Amino acid sequence: MRRRTGRRHNLAISPLGLLYAQGNIIMSRYDAASIEAKWQEAWEKAGTFTATMEGGKPKYYVLEMFPYPSGKLHMGHVRNYTMGDVIARYKMSTGHNVLHPMGFDAFGMPAENAAISSGGHPKDWTYSNIDTMVDQMKPLGLSLDWSRMFATCDPEYYGQQQALFLDFLEAGLVYRKNAVVNWDPVDMTVLANEQVIDGKGWRSGADVERRELTQWFFRISDMAEELLDAIDGLDNWPAKVKLMQQNWIGKSRGLQFAFGLIDGPEGFDRVEVYTTRPDTLMGASFVGISPDHPLAKHLEKDNPEIAAFCAECRKGGTTEEALEKAEKKGFNTGLTVRHPFDTSWELPVYIANFILMDYGTGAIFGCPAHDQRDLDFVRKYDLPVVSTFAPLSGDHVLPEESGEAYVPAKSEKVRWLKPYAWDEEVTGEEAIDAAIAFCEDNAVGQGVTKFRLRDWGLSRQRYWGCPIPVVHCDTCGVVPEKKENLPIELPYDEGDKPLDLSNPGNPLARHPTWRDCTCPACGGKALRETDTMDTFVDSSWYFARFTAPRAETPTDMEAAKYWMNVDQYIGGIEHAILHLLYSRFFARAMQITGHLPETAKEPFDALFTQGMVTHAIYKNAERTDENGRAIYHYPAEVEERENGTFVIATGEQVEVIPSAKMSKSKNNVVDPLNIISSYGADTARWFVLSDSPPERDVEWTASGAEASSKYLARVFRIATEAAASEKGPQGADEALLKEMHKAIRDVTLSIESFGFNAAIARLYAFTNALAKSKAGADAQRAATRALAQLMAPMTPHLAEEIWTMLGGEGQVIDAPWPVADEAMLVEASVTLPIQINGKRRAEISVAADLSKEEVEKIALAHEAVVKALDGQAPKKIIVVPGRIVNVVV
RNA sequence: GCGGGCGUGAUGGAAUGGUAGACAUACCAGACUUAAAAUCUGUUGGGCCUUGUGCCCGUGUGGGUUCGAGUCCCACCGCCCGCACCA
Numbered sequence: 001m002r003r004r005t006g007r008r009h010n011l012a013i014s015p016l017g018l019l020y021a022q023g024n025i026i027m028s029r030y031d032a033a034s035i036e037a038k039w040q041e042a043w044e045k046a047g048t049f050t051a052t053m054e055g056g057k058p059k060y061y062v063l064e065m066f067p068y069p070s071g072k073l074h075m076g077h078v079r080n081y082t083m084g085d086v087i088a089r090y091k092m093s094t095g096h097n098v099l100h101p102m103g104f105d106a107f108g109m110p111a112e113n114a115a116i117s118s119g120g121h122p123k124d125w126t127y128s129n130i131d132t133m134v135d136q137m138k139p140l141g142l143s144l145d146w147s148r149m150f151a152t153c154d155p156e157y158y159g160q161q162q163a164l165f166l167d168f169l170e171a172g173l174v175y176r177k178n179a180v181v182n183w184d185p186v187d188m189t190v191l192a193n194e195q196v197i198d199g200k201g202w203r204s205g206a207d208v209e210r211r212e213l214t215q216w217f218f219r220i221s222d223m224a225e226e227l228l229d230a231i232d233g234l235d236n237w238p239a240k241v242k243l244m245q246q247n248w249i250g251k252s253r254g255l256q257f258a259f260g261l262i263d264g265p266e267g268f269d270r271v272e273v274y275t276t277r278p279d280t281l282m283g284a285s286f287v288g289i290s291p292d293h294p295l296a297k298h299l300e301k302d303n304p305e306i307a308a309f310c311a312e313c314r315k316g317g318t319t320e321e322a323l324e325k326a327e328k329k330g331f332n333t334g335l336t337v338r339h340p341f342d343t344s345w346e347l348p349v350y351i352a353n354f355i356l357m358d359y360g361t362g363a364i365f366g367c368p369a370h371d372q373r374d375l376d377f378v379r380k381y382d383l384p385v386v387s388t389f390a391p392l393s394g395d396h397v398l399p400e401e402s403g404e405a406y407v408p409a410k411s412e413k414v415r416w417l418k419p420y421a422w423d424e425e426v427t428g429e430e431a432i433d434a435a436i437a438f439c440e441d442n443a444v445g446q447g448v449t450k451f452r453l454r455d456w457g458l459s460r461q462r463y464w465g466c467p468i469p470v471v472h473c474d475t476c477g478v479v480p481e482k483k484e485n486l487p488i489e490l491p492y493d494e495g496d497k498p499l500d501l502s503n504p505g506n507p508l509a510r511h512p513t514w515r516d517c518t519c520p521a522c523g524g525k526a527l528r529e530t531d532t533m534d535t536f537v538d539s540s541w542y543f544a545r546f547t548a549p550r551a552e553t554p555t556d557m558e559a560a561k562y563w564m565n566v567d568q569y570i571g572g573i574e575h576a577i578l579h580l581l582y583s584r585f586f587a588r589a590m591q592i593t594g595h596l597p598e599t600a601k602e603p604f605d606a607l608f609t610q611g612m613v614t615h616a617i618y619k620n621a622e623r624t625d626e627n628g629r630a631i632y633h634y635p636a637e638v639e640e641r642e643n644g645t646f647v648i649a650t651g652e653q654v655e656v657i658p659s660a661k662m663s664k665s666k667n668n669v670v671d672p673l674n675i676i677s678s679y680g681a682d683t684a685r686w687f688v689l690s691d692s693p694p695e696r697d698v699e700w701t702a703s704g705a706e707a708s709s710k711y712l713a714r715v716f717r718i719a720t721e722a723a724a725s726e727k728g729p730q731g732a733d734e735a736l737l738k739e740m741h742k743a744i745r746d747v748t749l750s751i752e753s754f755g756f757n758a759a760i761a762r763l764y765a766f767t768n769a770l771a772k773s774k775a776g777a778d779a780q781r782a783a784t785r786a787l788a789q790l791m792a793p794m795t796p797h798l799a800e801e802i803w804t805m806l807g808g809e810g811q812v813i814d815a816p817w818p819v820a821d822e823a824m825l826v827e828a829s830v831t832l833p834i835q836i837n838g839k840r841r842a843e844i845s846v847a848a849d850l851s852k853e854e855v856e857k858i859a860l861a862h863e864a865v866v867k868a869l870d871g872q873a874p875k876k877i878i879v880v881p882g883r884i885v886n887v888v889v
Numbered sequence: 890g891c892g893g894g895c896g897u898g899a900u901g902g903a904a905u906g907g908u909a910g911a912c913a914u915a916c917c918a919g920a921c922u923u924a925a926a927a928u929c930u931g932u933u934g935g936g937c938c939u940u941g942u943g944c945c946c947g948u949g950u951g952g953g954u955u956c957g958a959g960u961c962c963c964a965c966c967g968c969c970c971g972c973a974c975c976a
């Protein structure tokens with residue numbers, strides 16, 4: 001945003017000289033561009049960041065989630081990689097062999113979309129984007145081992161992935177079954193969820209249908225229990241991610257039993273039901289089955305009304321969100337079932353659109369009194385509501401009357417109106433256990449443990465992905481390809497024609513010759529599988545490949561044993577569930593098939609989820625475009641005035657929306673390259689780490705970037721002065737050195753706990769102390785060298801420069817991390833606040849090791865306390881040593 | 890709809906249940922300058938008066954636990970992330 005003063009950033013003081021005079025010191029100015037180029041070259045020459053297993057040093061593997069090669073590096077990337085870089089450089093300074101690699105998650109739809117909208121080929125588009133992004137990343141001065149780089153679309157990578165697939169297949173970890181996809185009936189093609197907009201195909205606009213297709217699946221649900229239990233051991237993962245994964249896996253204990261079907265069609269004498277609330281069985285008012293339930297499918301065959309209803313239910317996308325948000329609809333089949341406890345009690349059977357065939361048995365019973373969804377349903381179809389329990393006390397209106405389902409926590413004790421195997425006042429949990437035991441004893445049903453986690457469907461009917469290495473043979477069926485034939489490479493064209501993705505459907509299936517092959521089993525003619533793999537497969541083992549990226553097998557055991565696990569993994573919270581869960585599954589599957597050691601079952605020892613980089617957006621408040629859509633202005637197009645923010649050119653008022661996710665369509669993307677070219681990489685790095693805690697979003701502001709730049713210039717100036725200083729010992733040396741040791745302690749702790757913003761705040765404070773210090777030259781230089789070391793992980797180029805300027809030995813990256821001297825950290829006295837009834841009223845200064853009793857005595861003698869007590873004895877005195885004194889009167 | 894998270898001055902934010910607002914931005918004032926920029930110094934949560942080592946209010950809203958709550962618990966509001974074919 002341009003400010004009214006029209007001030008622009010301007011570092012050029014003297015166009016020719018790098019020298020200018022201030023006082024009597026001749027100093028060079030902070031020239032980020034030349035400093036950064038110089039040190040990047042020095043690191044490259046020395047091979048500083050090439051990871052090795054040598055020297056008997058402990059290893060440290062730090063990994064940031066690799067990017068999709070969109071072709072544009074954005075600030076979110078800069079923040080993500082800078083965080084990893086701080087950790088990597090810090091670990092190098094503390095004597096570790098560090099592996100810090102980078103690659104590209106390069107398969108996926110955007111490349112196909114680009115080819116459709118602007119011509120060209122997904123492969124060319126992707127590789128050219130990768131080149132661009134590498135060029136954009138290199139000036140950041142990241143401590144990456146570029147020699148290990150790969151893209152998942154490299155045949156060398158996806159060929160090894162095909163080998164993994166074959167091993168998984170052999171180990172029984174992959175199988176085929178039918179599953180529903182989004183089907184566009186006009187384009188005759190499968191759509192991704194994001195291509196379904198309001199239930200319609202994004203290009204055809206046709207109503208999307210759910211259709212079954214035979215697909216490949218990984219047996220991740222077989223590992224549900226193991227994946228769930230192992231979460232407890234992930235000590236250095238955020239609690240929220242662990243909780244999300246636990247909920248996603250969704251272990252539940254319930255009752256499986258059957259309702260006897262009265263006069264059902266042939267072959268259907270019962271409806272098998274799974275419920276997590278068997279305690280509410282006496283409040284059942286209907287049985288619901290999924291439109292995809294075998295009984296529903298049977299009924300729709302000769303009942304056009306049911307067929308029409310089921311067809312209606314199958315409209316729309318496949319996402320759980322769409323299903324759950326859709327209006328709850330049911331169709332009375334006219335069939336009834338018998339209640340298991342009372343054979344004269346009949347319940348109607350409905351087909352209902354909110355019941356998923358994938359979960360449980362595809363059939364439920366509805367208890368409207370204790371489930372809002374069921375209650376809404378029965379009110380629509382005029383079915384009874386029967387409460388089975390109520391609160392222990394209070395004026396509770398039963399759901400029968402109130403229209404509100406009563407759904408207390410299962411751990412809450414309630415009063416049972418219709419218990420059938422337990423006391424009148426127990427918790428829901430106790431009642432569920434008793435209900436399951438009762439049903440088992442009376443042969444009504446069985447206690448069953450189920451998981452919400454479904455098997456992972458990996459088939460995609462798309463071109464730009466890793467081909468699934470199997471062939472279809474008329475005589476042998478589905479046959480795995482031979483490993484010596486790998487990689488099964490994607491064809492560049494469609495044989496006689498160039499690749500055409502604007503044509504709906506998969507070019508691999510259309511290709512005139514690519515499918516043709518010989519059957520590995522019988523040698524006869526066969527056809528290749530044309531589905532490719534989900535791109536989540538690509539990102540589920542890249543961390544393992546980085547340990548030996550050029551190996552002739554998926555991994556190299558020796559390298560994997562040395563480097564695995566990833567000690568610190570860093571990425572966005574949006575990957576909390578799928579990517580991380582799939583990677584955990586893959587690590588186990590790779591261990592089973594001999595590609596990873598037993599110890600690498602949980603591949604990520606520590607996880608950190610960082611926030612986004614946001615920027616205010618400027619929305620035109622006076623008009624919209626011709627289609628009625630909002631108009632967004634670039635920061636440079638608007639200016640702030642006293643009475644608001646306006647478009648400079650037209651004078652129109654704009655609405656300032658702070659902290660919006662950077663997005664091209666909102667015109668609020670800040671290009672890191674511009675920042676680097678005007679301020680330098682160290683400024684960009686410093687800024688993205690400062691101000692906001694790393695796990696939260698950070699808002700990019702022009703003033704913040706300028707402030708970072710000014711601070712770095714200030715440090716440079718202080719260092720220049722310290723280097724030139726000839727002051728002898730001044731008596732203030734000890735105070736400065738004490739500050740130095742405290743800064744070393746605090747910054748080290750902050751870096752180790754991902755408190756980069758706190759580390760930076762501490763460095764500001766230390767810099768202020770240093771600037772004001774009257775200490776002699778030696779102490780100043782020592783303090784400034786420490787400052788350089790502490791800043792080195794964040795602003796490595798500037799740190800090298802001032803380290804050298806101050807006579808530091810070698811490169812700062814090779815210098816051992818400074819250690820705080822405990823003796824310098826001891827404080828003789830502490831200031832204790834005195835509270836009266838929890839409110840701060842005074843403070844006292846006492847010796848740090850003074851006893852509780854002594855502190856109490858001093859506090860009670862304090863004027864303010866005496867006044868507050870007014871002759872009375874205090875009711876209570878709390879003394880927290882070194883912290884606080886609270887007097888209750 | 891379901892699961893998870895977040896909410897503190899003008900702004901970004903700090904604060905093992907223990908002095909709310911560290912550090913920075915912005916603003917204002919001063920020094921330097923012919924002037925501006927840069928730099929340096931200082932002030933700044935709101936209110937009140939008796940101007941003090943003063944009092945009251947204050948961490949989205951409403952309750953609760955505690956000697957003490959931004960922090961823990963409950964409910965509500967708002968925003969963000971995920972929901973299995975976006976990566």
